[in-house]
Amino acid sequence: MKYIPHKYQEYAANLILDKPICGIFLGLGMGKTIITLTAIDELLHDRFETNKVLVIAPLRVAEDTWGRECIKWDHLKHLKISKVLGPEKNRIAALKSNADIYVINRENVEWLVEHYKTKWPFDMVVIDELSSFKSASAKRFKALRKVRPLIKRIVGLTGTPAPNGLIDLWPQIYLLDRGERLGKTLGGYRDRYFEPDTKNYQTGVVYTYKLKLESEAAIYQKISDICVSMKAQDYLQMPERIDNFVHVEMSLKEKALYEQLERDMLIPFAEGDIDAVNAAALSNKLLQMANGAVYDEFGEVRKIHHRKLDALETLWEAANGKPILVFYAYKHDKARLSELFKGKAKELNTSQDITDWNAGKLEVVLAHPASTGHGLNLQAGGSIIIWFGLTWSLELYLQANGRLYRQGQKETVVIHHIVTAGTIDEDVIKALSRKEVGQMTLIDAVKARMGGQQ
Template sequence: MKFIPHNYQAYAINEVIEKPEIGLFLDMGLGKTVTTLTAITELLHNRFEVHKVLVIAPKRVAEDTWSRETEKWEHTKYLRVAKVLGPQKDRKAALEKKADLYVINRENVDWLVQHYGKDWPFDMVVIDELSSFKSPSAKRFKQLRKVRPFIKRIVGLTGTPAPNSLIDLWPQVYLLDRGERLGTTITGYRNQYFNPGRRDPSKFIVYTWEPKDGAEEAIHERIGDICISMKAKDYLQLPERIDNVISVQLSPKERELYKRLERDKLLEFDGQDVVANNAAGLIGKLLQLSNGEIYDDTGETVHIHDRKLDALEEVIEESQGQPILLFYSYKHDRDRILERFKFAEELNQDDSISRWNKGEIPLLIAHPASAGHGLNLQDGGHIIVWFGLTWSLELYQQANARLDRQGQKNSVIVHHLLVEDSADEQVLKVLQGKEQGQDALLEAVKARLEEIGNGS
């Protein structure tokens, strides 16, 4: 296929070529991969400015997306891709191959740095999903930081650089410019741009950091010369997305079990004990119960109801054979869905993506963490069902973008199976509101518990 770049892609390609360090904060569907591949071909074989390129990506993206995108386009299909994946002996063998691109999953960055040490051979590094390096304490960040001086060119790709807080930007930008713009330490960055928010004074722990007045504008100005931010809505004409809530009703007995767990943080049911030790544990247990099963203290499941399975069956019937992409939360959700719907398949087979895009899988189920980045599934369908929600805004947005992206020809319908008057509704409210992430959800739970305590 011949690649004719859109104007915004041509601009981004030129920026990657001209700037040795750059962050492409391109929204889902804007073609980050082909944009980067086009720049790589120019730098490798026309300008001879780089010689060995490493791509660091989420595991499934490393397995599929980069090699598939390379083969797809006329101007990149000659590129040789070595997948540095699997057991250690396979990774070592891949590194020995003559290739243009070496693709590794981010979990093996630590191993790769230790393998090469000061003999680091990659003069260009592409970090696909730069936001996965947002923790300065993570081993993958610390190890890549060690070899950053040996990297001549670096490209960071993400659609969500700071999904929960601007604090997340520092490690990502540091890998690009080694601290030139936002400082060389996370402490200095915090002190300059943030004030302590929610904290525990007795333990000297700060849970949240609030931006100082004007901090957001100042940060954006500081990084503006090396970071390009583009939103899909500004460049693409996508079919309208329709968000739909399917209300699921519990029986009086099931509702009583829910209320008892919410009130007492303890549930005794069929001789099994379910205990929630804190607010985070409680919200998790309530979400499990809403889905139909709940883990007890020994890790065994306690079956409560099949209300969401029944609701899913109705969605499947109404869809009249149109393929459905379903996201689940817990293993017991997956197991019950696969047991109930024998035609369902999990997104874990080598050919799952190609068969889905050919329309051969009527119900494809996936955990949002395993299908959140880089998978092009828009050719296989336009219906999404959330059996259970994630409280990560990043995962929620990225998962929906598997179908709601460039190339989609139909209006994407996103069904949310929500138990009425439950934690399900609180999670969706947080995801759709301005507040983001786990902290906002915990605050919602806290407020709910206070209402119960006051007898409302």
């Protein structure tokens, strides 16, 4: 297929070519992979400014997306991709092969750094989903930090740079500029731009931080020379999107069980109690109960209600044979969903499954948002999403919806949210809405300007 880039794609590719460090915050479906591959090809084979390229990506994206894009586009067919995946012997063999681009999943970054030690061979690194390096305490961040001085060019790609607030930015920007803009340490960044919000006044432990006055603008200004953002709505004719909220009601008996757990953090059963030892565990248990089932103290599943299953069945029937993508939260959700769909539901476990979905061969696909959240192009296979189990993570929520709501989608995208009334589900929906407002503030602050037009 011939590649005819949009103006914004040319603009983004030129940024990668012209800046040795670059953070590109691209909206979902805007073609970050093809943009980056086009720039890599020129750096490797026209400008000769790069010798060996490493791409770090989520596992499913490393397995499928980067190689598939090279095959798809005529001007990239000559690029050789080596997938550094699977058992260690396979990874070592892949590293020894002659290729232009080596793609590894982020879980193996620590292994890769240890494997090469001081003989790090990659002069260009692309982090596909930069936001997955938002934790300064994560092993993957610490490993990549060790070899950062040996990397001459680095590109960070994401559509969700600060899903939980600007406190997430420091590790990501540090990997780009080694602390030049936001400081050398997370503590310094936090002290400079934030102040305690909630804390334990007896122990002095700070639970959350809030921005100091004028810090938000200062952070945006600091990173504006190396980070640009683009939203699909600004540059593309996006499909219409409809968000639908389906509210279900528990019976009085079911609601009483929910409220007992919420109040007492314990529901006694003869076969095994349902208990929650702290607030985080309680939130988890309440989300499970809102979905209709919950694990007890022995790991056994206790079914509470079938209200969401009934609503889902109604939505499935209303789809009238059109493919649906159903997001679940827990393993017991998946088990009950599989039972509901009576063998018609499938998970996307292989590249062939993705091909079958995009070919319209699969009517129902079950997916956990963490496994399909990044980089998979599923827009050709359907336009209906159903959230059976909700997530607190704005990043997962946006990325999962972006599998269908993206460039190339030809139908109106309908996103159904099944919400159990009077439960923590309603709090999740409100939280996602609040976080999205904060996320868009960051995106707008570093929005690319091309020819004076946003």
